[in-house]
Amino acid sequence: MINKYLQIYKECIKVSFATASTYRVNFLLSNFILLVSNILFPLVTVMIYGSGASFPNWSFYEVLLIQAIFTMSAGLAQILFNGVLWATMRYVIDGSLEIVLIKPVDSLFYLIASTISLESLGLLLGGGIMFILAIVNVGAITLLMWLQFIVLFLSGLLVMMGTSLIMAATSFKWVGNSRIPEIFDSINTFGKYPQSIFNKATSSFTAFVIPVAMVGYFPAAALLGKVNLSMYVAIIPCILFTMIGILLYKHMIHLYEGVGG
């Protein structure tokens, strides 16, 4: 059973590479634009520090590290999960999700696998460049810090997956609304900055309710030696958040009527 699913996933990755190589000019241009636009993403931070101001108790490279990790996580999520939203939206509008439902595999798995998109590699690469730039300027990082980082980064990736699935589930009811991602993007913005700039209620919300702090801030804190127990506790809501996403999506498939809209 697992072998079958691994085989399908492998095939889907192959198809994704084949698609990218067929439209290679578009692929390269899209990735280049994403790369450039994401190198410009920390522009506000650059301008703030360039003006001689700062976030209290945070150096420029420490803030850049948070934003680099956030970008890498967003890049991976775009490649691995985000296609589900657009595919679901299209199927629901057309009333053609049956094409997926009749396949002898788990529908959610198939949708995730078949919508892998390499067009966001530029996002991952842009984040990676910023990450290297920040890492070499923030001081020594021990092996334990790297391990803590990996655990928290993967938890953040779970949040991104949960977000993608909740967005996709929403599109079953809110048919054809291409602005759904804006809602979640706006909430995600809280994860791009040091949580110390927010008040207690906001930082608790971003750590334990919609745990976007796990996407950028907590993994960066691990590399900076600022990790604490509450950050590990926040892994639990990350797992719950992803489970809610999966269950909600499956529930919406159950309610799907196939009439289009």
Added chain:
Amino acid sequence: MNYIKHKLEVIKAVSLVTYKEWSAYRTHSMVSIFVGPVYFIVQYFIWTAVYSGRSELNGMQLSQMITYFGVTALIGYLTMDFADWNLQMLVRTGKFLTFALRPIHHRFFALSQKIGHRILGFFFEFLPCLAIFIFVFKVNMMPVSFGLTILSIALAFLMNFYLNYIIGLTAFWLVQSSSIRRVFQLLLSIFSGGLIPLVFFPLPLQKLLFFLPFQYVSYVPAMVFTGQYKLANLTMTIPQIVGVQTIAVVVTALLSEVVYRASMKRFTGVGA
């Protein structure tokens, strides 16, 4: 006189139809009622932290900065435009032919559509967010000069439209102009002042930005609202900068006509 009356009737008819058409998707517009205030809250925390222990940064006080971000969000709802996307789609699919046959300039038709679309934005995005900024966040939303602010926003509305229209016209040469659209939107989002006031940019870049059209879409109307304009160490009175903005809009409109005429020579009506 009859000519103007006829034009106004066309604007009224097209904008009304567009308004009705998009009213079916008004909940899409209402996403802004959530998104706008959330982004504003983030900006509030960012700048409150950055200003801690400071009274002024690049000539702007914290209260001015907070107002600036509220105003730029609201201006965005009034000037939002996607004429570039519409036009490139019409060219790519060959549907532009139906507009070429009509006794009305396509640009005028697209502008009338935008008016209808943004009237919808006024009711379902601008007014609710304005109420939230005033009554929930207690932001001062009273412009220094009411008349000049409205004029400046109207000019920003036209500037955004003409710029996007010119970008859309590139489809006559490129057919698939999505990449150039993305590059332009990226530049516009940064250099219009939507992310950060332009006085935070390095001085040489500020000097360059003064001669580019981006500032007239967001930065200028926001500064007209606050009652003081400064860029590249150049300070202007509000009537002066609105005058410069008017000239910039007229030049851009003329440029769009020049590009439109060149485009028509390439039009085949076949699509791609």
